[in-house]
Amino acid sequence: MFSSSRIALALALVSAVSVFSGAAVAAEPESDVDAEVSRPSFYQPNLFNLKGGDVSISYSTSGFDGRPHFNYSEGSTHKHFTADEIKTDETSIGTLVTVTTRNLPDAGWATVSVLIPHVNLDHSAGQYSAPIATEVVVTWHKESMLREGNSGQTQTYKFIKVNGTARSVLF
Secondary structure (H helix, E strand, C coil), X not given: CCCHHHHHHHHHHHHHHHHHCCXXXXXXXXXXXXXXXXXXXXXCCCEEEEEECCEEEEEECCCCCCCCEEEEEECCEEEEEEHHHXXXXXXXXXXXXXXXXXXXXXXXXXXXXXXXXXXXXXHHHCCCEEEEEEEEEEEEXXXXXXXXXXXXCCEEEEEEEEXXXXXXXXX
């Protein structure tokens, strides 16, 4: 017959093989207390208000009309963008939200991009907003109809530190 140490070794080998083959088995809680611990469900903010220097940005992922909205102010310039005028790119460091603020034929165009960080709001604890700090990038994209006008670096950047609030609101 098999000894208890050989049976234990065989069970350990079967367990190791199932882990390496991807057949993971869920661990049982060690006690009833462990089974009752629950994690809070987090909500993502949908409204971001940011300011730095003479730049102000308000970005909502969805407004009353169900479309995203982006308001940009710099000095005395105020611009509003909606839906298809707003480009979003999900990245590992946050969401890059970009709008085109100027377009000059045979000169280029300007874009404003803001990096929206990942934020978790715990509604069960009464948290509906959180302070955030991030960056705005104003980019000038040089473009010319003349070949020599397009040589060299074609983009220049201005970085602006902004602070503000990420909120979860109902529209």
